[in-house]
Amino acid sequence: MNFNAARALAIALKEVRHILRDPFTLALGLGLPLLLLLMFGFIIDLNYGDIGLKVQDQDHTRLSREFARTFSSSGYFRLEPFSSEIAPVSWLDSEKASGVLVIKENFGRHIKSGRQGEAQLLLDGADNSKTGVVLSYLAGIMDAANRKFAQTPPRNSPEIRTRFLFNQELSSRWFIVPALATVIIGLLGVLLTAMTVAREWENGSMELLLSTPVRPLEIVAGKLLPYFALSLTGTVTVYLAARLVFGVPFNGSRIVYWTACSVFITAALAQGLLISVVARQQRLAMQLSMISGLLPAFLLSGFIFPVESMPVFFRYFTMILSPRWFMEISRGVFLKGAGFMELARPLSALLAINTVLITLAVKKFKTDIEP
Amino acid sequence: MSADVAVNVENLTIAFGAFKAVDDISFCVEAGEIFGFLGANGAGKTTCIRAICGLLSPTAGKITVAGRNVADDLMAIKTLVGYMSQRFTLYPDLTVRENIAFAGALRKMPARRILARSKELFRFTGFSYPQDTLVQNLSGGVKQEVALCASLLHDPAIIFLDEPTAGVSPASRARFWNLIKQLSAAGKTVFVTTHYMDEAEQCGRVSLMQTGRIAALDTPQNLKAANFPHPLYEISPSPAAESDFAAALAASGAGPVRPWGLRYHLEEQNADLWRKFSAERAGQFSQRRIAPTLEDVFLKLVGGGAA
Numbered sequence: 001m002n003f004n005a006a007r008a009l010a011i012a013l014k015e016v017r018h019i020l021r022d023p024f025t026l027a028l029g030l031g032l033p034l035l036l037l038l039m040f041g042f043i044i045d046l047n048y049g050d051i052g053l054k055v056q057d058q059d060h061t062r063l064s065r066e067f068a069r070t071f072s073s074s075g076y077f078r079l080e081p082f083s084s085e086i087a088p089v090s091w092l093d094s095e096k097a098s099g100v101l102v103i104k105e106n107f108g109r110h111i112k113s114g115r116q117g118e119a120q121l122l123l124d125g126a127d128n129s130k131t132g133v134v135l136s137y138l139a140g141i142m143d144a145a146n147r148k149f150a151q152t153p154p155r156n157s158p159e160i161r162t163r164f165l166f167n168q169e170l171s172s173r174w175f176i177v178p179a180l181a182t183v184i185i186g187l188l189g190v191l192l193t194a195m196t197v198a199r200e201w202e203n204g205s206m207e208l209l210l211s212t213p214v215r216p217l218e219i220v221a222g223k224l225l226p227y228f229a230l231s232l233t234g235t236v237t238v239y240l241a242a243r244l245v246f247g248v249p250f251n252g253s254r255i256v257y258w259t260a261c262s263v264f265i266t267a268a269l270a271q272g273l274l275i276s277v278v279a280r281q282q283r284l285a286m287q288l289s290m291i292s293g294l295l296p297a298f299l300l301s302g303f304i305f306p307v308e309s310m311p312v313f314f315r316y317f318t319m320i321l322s323p324r325w326f327m328e329i330s331r332g333v334f335l336k337g338a339g340f341m342e343l344a345r346p347l348s349a350l351l352a353i354n355t356v357l358i359t360l361a362v363k364k365f366k367t368d369i370e371p
Numbered sequence: 372m373s374a375d376v377a378v379n380v381e382n383l384t385i386a387f388g389a390f391k392a393v394d395d396i397s398f399c400v401e402a403g404e405i406f407g408f409l410g411a412n413g414a415g416k417t418t419c420i421r422a423i424c425g426l427l428s429p430t431a432g433k434i435t436v437a438g439r440n441v442a443d444d445l446m447a448i449k450t451l452v453g454y455m456s457q458r459f460t461l462y463p464d465l466t467v468r469e470n471i472a473f474a475g476a477l478r479k480m481p482a483r484r485i486l487a488r489s490k491e492l493f494r495f496t497g498f499s500y501p502q503d504t505l506v507q508n509l510s511g512g513v514k515q516e517v518a519l520c521a522s523l524l525h526d527p528a529i530i531f532l533d534e535p536t537a538g539v540s541p542a543s544r545a546r547f548w549n550l551i552k553q554l555s556a557a558g559k560t561v562f563v564t565t566h567y568m569d570e571a572e573q574c575g576r577v578s579l580m581q582t583g584r585i586a587a588l589d590t591p592q593n594l595k596a597a598n599f600p601h602p603l604y605e606i607s608p609s610p611a612a613e614s615d616f617a618a619a620l621a622a623s624g625a626g627p628v629r630p631w632g633l634r635y636h637l638e639e640q641n642a643d644l645w646r647k648f649s650a651e652r653a654g655q656f657s658q659r660r661i662a663p664t665l666e667d668v669f670l671k672l673v674g675g676g677a678a
Contacts, residue, residue, distance in 0.1 A: 014469070208456065211522075
C-alpha cells in the first residue's frame, strides 16, 4: 500500500484550518461534551434520600415505634406520623408522600410471642424508578429489623447482607458520569467527521483533490488526525469535570483508560468518515450519523438499558457497535480499576471494529467523479 | 506512439446506465497545441475530459496521455497533467495562500518551490490581491485565476481547462485567453472546453461535440472552408419587406438559409436563382458578403441549441 505521510499531513493541516474557521465545529467538539456532562450529572439523579414516609402506627407499642425507627435510621426516609382516621392511600393519591407505612395492631404482641409482626408498606408504583430504589432499600431495612427483634437469631438460616462493591455509595453520578464518556464520544466522533468528505463532494473541491495523485488512505488518515485531537480534548474535558466537579473516583490505570479512549474515538470518527464517504451528501450524512451515532450510544451501549437484559438479538447486535464495548471498559476502569488483562475482550473488539470501519472507508472511497 | 502526441483517445465510450455521455469517439491532441472542445451543455465535453484526467473510468476505449495508458498509470498521469474543473474547486474558507500551499503539498512540492512558483504564477495571471484574502471574498473571475494557478503550480506539460471562463466577465475572459495563448507559446499543451464561439476561434484545432460524438474536428479555418465553399451573405430585411419574405427566401432555391437574430445567413449555392430573387424583392432587403464564423459552422453541423 502506497502511503505518503506528507500528503496525509497536508490534508490534516487543511482540516485544522477548516475547524479553526468554523465556530460550529469547535463548539460541537468542545461545548457538546461539557453540556451533556453537566446535564446528565446535575439533572439526572437516581439517588433518593430523604423520602417522605407517612407512618400510621395502629399498634402504639415500644416495638412498633422501634420498627418505624429502623426506617428513619437507614438515612433514606423521613418519617411523618399521622392519625389513624385518614385512609393511607389518600397520601399517595395527593402525592404528599412517596410511601405510607402502616403498622398493624398487635404488631408488638405478635413479635413478643415469637410470631410475625404485620406491617404494610404502600408505595406509588407510578414512579417506577423511585419505587425500585425504595424496594432495594427495604431489603436492608428488613434485615436490620429482623436482627433487632429476633430474640435468638436462627443460627442455621443464612444471613444475606448486601454490600455494594466498587460504588459503595451507590452514587448514580459515579455510575453515570464514566458512562457518559461513551455517549459523548460515540455521538460526537460520528458527527464531527460525517460532514467532512460529503462537504468536499458538494462544494467541488473533491475534484481538485482527486486530480492530484492523492490516495484515499491518505485522505482518510489526514481527516482522522485533527478530529481525533479535537475529540480527545473534549474527552479530557469530560474526564476532568467528572473528577473535579462530580468527584467521581478513578480507580483504574490511566494508561488503560486513555488507550481505550483513543481506540474508541478512532472507531467513532471512522464510522463518521465511512458515512461521509458513502453518503457524499451533507444532509444524508447528517441524518445517518445522528441515527448511527445517537441510538447505539444511548440505547444499545448499556448506558440506559443493561446489555445483559436485552433481548437475545440485541445482545448479539450490540457486539458490532463500538459504544457497547467502550461502556464496558469505561465503567470497568473507572470504578473497578480493571487492567488490560480484564479488558482484553472489549479492547480487541474495539480494535476489530476500527479495522473494519477504516478499511471500508478507504475501499468505498470513490475516486470516480460522476456528473 | 510518437513523442509529440499529448493525448490519444481511441473509441472512447462512457455510459451512465443506458445513457451514453460519450459515444465511441477517437481523436488525438498534438503536443503544444491549443485543442478545443466546443459544444452545448450535455454534449459530453466534461465527461470526456474527466476520463482523460483519470477522474472517471471509461466504459470502453483506450486513452493515452503523454504516451502512458490512463488505465494502467493513473497516478503518473495525475502528476503529469494539470486540471481545472468547470466547478469551483478551491476551499472558500481558506486563504489564497493556504489553497495554493495545499495544492502544492498534495503534489509533494517543497515549500520553497511552492512559494517561487506561486509568485511566478501570480505575476503571470496578474493576480494582485493580498494572498491572505479568504477565497470566498474574491469575485468569480479572480477565483478562476487562483484556481488556474493551483492547477499550474506543478508546471504540468498538459493542461486541461474545463470551461474556465464560464460565468466570468468579458474582460476576465479576454485576459484568460491571453494566458492560455502564453501557455501554449511556452510549449504547453492546452486542452480547453468552451461553449463560446469566439473562444473556439482561438484554438489551434476544434472538435465540435454533439450528444457524445464528434461532429467535426479541424482547425477553425479548415472547418469554415470545408463547410462553406460557397459565398455567404448576410441578408437584412428592410422595414418594407413583405410578411412572406423569410418563407420566400427559404423557398427561392438560392441555397440554405439560417436565421441569424433578425437577419438571415444565406449560402449562395445557386447564383442564378439568387439573382432572380434579388430582382423580385428589390428594395426589401440589404445584403452583405460575409466570412463564415465558427458559429455558422456549428449551426450548420450541429444545429441550434449551442452557445
